[in-house]
Amino acid sequence: xxxxVDEHERTMAxxxxxxxxxxxxxxxxxxxxxxxxxxxxTGYNPALNQMxxxxxxxxxxxxxxxxxxxxxxxxxxxxxxxxxxxxxSQVMGEIEQVRAxxxxxxxxxxxxxxxLMQVMQKLGLATDExxxxxxxxxxxxxxxxxxxxxxxxETRLTASKNEITQLQQNLETVRNESLTDPLTSLANRKHFxxxxxKAAADARSRGEQLSLMMADIDHFKRFNDxxxxxxxxxxxxxxxxxxxxxxxxxxxxxxxxxxxxxxxxPNTVLRSAIAVADHIRRAVMGxxxxxxxxxxxxxxxxxxxxVAALRxxxxxxxxxxxxxxxxxxxxRSGRNRVISDADPEISQAAAATKxx
Numbered sequence: 001x002x003x004x005v006d007e008h009e010r011t012m013a014x015x016x017x018x019x020x021x022x023x024x025x026x027x028x029x030x031x032x033x034x035x036x037x038x039x040x041x042t043g044y045n046p047a048l049n050q051m052x053x054x055x056x057x058x059x060x061x062x063x064x065x066x067x068x069x070x071x072x073x074x075x076x077x078x079x080x081x082x083x084x085x086x087x088x089s090q091v092m093g094e095i096e097q098v099r100a101x102x103x104x105x106x107x108x109x110x111x112x113x114x115x116l117m118q119v120m121q122k123l124g125l126a127t128d129e130x131x132x133x134x135x136x137x138x139x140x141x142x143x144x145x146x147x148x149x150x151x152x153x154e155t156r157l158t159a160s161k162n163e164i165t166q167l168q169q170n171l172e173t174v175r176n177e178s179l180t181d182p183l184t185s186l187a188n189r190k191h192f193x194x195x196x197x198k199a200a201a202d203a204r205s206r207g208e209q210l211s212l213m214m215a216d217i218d219h220f221k222r223f224n225d226x227x228x229x230x231x232x233x234x235x236x237x238x239x240x241x242x243x244x245x246x247x248x249x250x251x252x253x254x255x256x257x258x259x260x261x262x263x264x265x266p267n268t269v270l271r272s273a274i275a276v277a278d279h280i281r282r283a284v285m286g287x288x289x290x291x292x293x294x295x296x297x298x299x300x301x302x303x304x305x306x307v308a309a310l311r312x313x314x315x316x317x318x319x320x321x322x323x324x325x326x327x328x329x330x331x332r333s334g335r336n337r338v339i340s341d342a343d344p345e346i347s348q349a350a351a352a353t354k355x356x
Contacts (some may be wrong), residue, residue, distance in 0.1 A: 043229030184240035192254035211273030302336035
């Protein structure tokens with residue numbers, strides 16, 4: 001899959017900005033520093049940009065402690081593992097406490113059984129009313145103690161259940177964060193790759209259809225160059241919202257990279273996928289952009305979309321490449337349109353040079 005000319009120029013511009021920041025602050029041009037400043041230049045992670053801006057406003061530079069904190073927060077692969085390990089250790093702690101309570105309850109039950117046996121023996125030896133009364137009173141006292149222990153156990157078990165439920169929710173939140181693009185709230189590339197592989201395997205095992213949609217924002221570089229990265233982010237969110245509003249619950253929408261999006265459509269024939277794609281295209285075209293800071297109307301944005309259906313001999317990569325070829329055929333054909341791998345011109349379009 002080739003790289004469009006505009007994509008090359010845009011990413012090189014981001015790289016120049018990143019190196020300029022490193023040079024201006026006289027920082028090491030290490031991969032870690034470059035990754036942070038490149039992400040800052042793209043503007044794709046507003047929280048990271050805010051964190052950097054706050055540090056620059058506070059001290060005029062980023063020291064190594066700032067770099068460590070930023071990297072650990074937004075890039076370090078250990079961050080997710082640490083979060084999962086932390087939640088997991090809390091769950092294990094709760095489980096150990098529950099086991100200890102169950103052990104204590106078992107001990108109380110065993111003690112209560114022994115008391116009952118002793119009561120039975122005493123009853124057998126009792127010869128008068130006072131003796132019987134004393135035996136019954138001791139049984140009542142033992143029963144009350146057992147009830148009290150059971151109430152305490154029930155209270156603690158309820159608290160542990162609530163705590164474990166909360167920890168499970170926290171773990172699910174961490175997991176979702178690891179699979180979500182922070183700017184658009186769509187699935188990220190990793191989630192997309194896993195979802196497509198699973199959907200293709202399910203489609204083959206069940207004898208169902210599967211379609212894949214690849215979409216790209218037309219003239220996105222122009223918006224970024226003309227109005228800045230914040231407006232570019234607004235465009236990305238607008239397209240993401242339009243995608244989410246026009247797909248079904250089983251469909252998986254993802255930010256594939258940059259200004260490119262992908263949608264996996266399980267159990268969907270090509271004809272239906274084309275209809276969904278056109279709904280999305282029309283929804284994007286129907287929204288007018290406005291610059292929030294000034295109220296300036298920026299016009300409308302359009303997208304081009306390619307759609308392909310899973311074939312028996314497809315790999316995950318060939319399906320993506322075919323949908324991507326359809327996408328670039330739509331670009332060459334004038335943009336703001338949908339082209340599928342069933343269109344007659346796709347065989348010619350696939351051989352042509354890709355344009356942005």
